[in-house]
Amino acid sequence: MVYAICFAAVSVLFRIIFRFETRNTEVFDEYKKNGRPFIICANHLSMIDPVFVVMAYGIGKKLSIMGKAELFKNPFLNWIFRQVGCFPVERGKADKSALEKGISDIKNGHGMLIFPEGTRGTGDKMQKIKSGAFMIAAQTGADIIPVRIVYPTKTRKLQPLCKVVISVGKPMTAEETDLASGSRAAIREAKKNFETELERLLAEYNESVGYVPPIEATAENPQTDTESEGE
Numbered sequence: 001m002v003y004a005i006c007f008a009a010v011s012v013l014f015r016i017i018f019r020f021e022t023r024n025t026e027v028f029d030e031y032k033k034n035g036r037p038f039i040i041c042a043n044h045l046s047m048i049d050p051v052f053v054v055m056a057y058g059i060g061k062k063l064s065i066m067g068k069a070e071l072f073k074n075p076f077l078n079w080i081f082r083q084v085g086c087f088p089v090e091r092g093k094a095d096k097s098a099l100e101k102g103i104s105d106i107k108n109g110h111g112m113l114i115f116p117e118g119t120r121g122t123g124d125k126m127q128k129i130k131s132g133a134f135m136i137a138a139q140t141g142a143d144i145i146p147v148r149i150v151y152p153t154k155t156r157k158l159q160p161l162c163k164v165v166i167s168v169g170k171p172m173t174a175e176e177t178d179l180a181s182g183s184r185a186a187i188r189e190a191k192k193n194f195e196t197e198l199e200r201l202l203a204e205y206n207e208s209v210g211y212v213p214p215i216e217a218t219a220e221n222p223q224t225d226t227e228s229e230g231e
Helices: 002-017 026-034 049-057 075-083 096-107 132-140 184-209
Strands: 019-023 038-042 064-068 086-089 112-114 143-150 163-168
Touching (some): 002 075, 049 143, 049 163, 086 096, 096 112, 096 132, 132 143, 132 184, 143 184
Parallel strands (some): 064 086, 064 112
């Protein structure tokens, strides 16, 4: 009940504050029907990224969501987060209990939402991909659903009233990734393919709106401002 109320209230509020756009969310609908275990893996730009992904996912069995442990120190937030499916993970260390919690939730029929970078990136540049999500997929037989979050402002950062784009990519099925083999090679390959798909989704969005990313600044080629397509 708390989850349904929070979902409805936040969805209305955030659609007022931001211009929300989703792409290819039919993938989520298919997983709600077919019952296959899945982990949604998205890039990370803002503290409220999970809200946007859950909004794109829509009504359904609530997702199990990993969140950094610091957010759970406040008793009220701790209660709210746990009501909507969030659980804490200690960043920067191998948090065995968090991995076990994720594995248990998926085996009990919940989809998961994880941000494999482990920390927020800057603009369109992603941080190094961590292995946690892929280790959970290896032990549960879950498919990986890549999701690209784009904030198409001039700075590529979230701003009030800006557009928020959630693009869902092609699922990486357990059969394709061979993560169940438990090999490090399979995890490395899955991480590489995940990152490639997220870059494809970004390029696809940029092309659709005619956005040309600025060339990275160098001593010989100083960066100049580029107007955004979404301010």
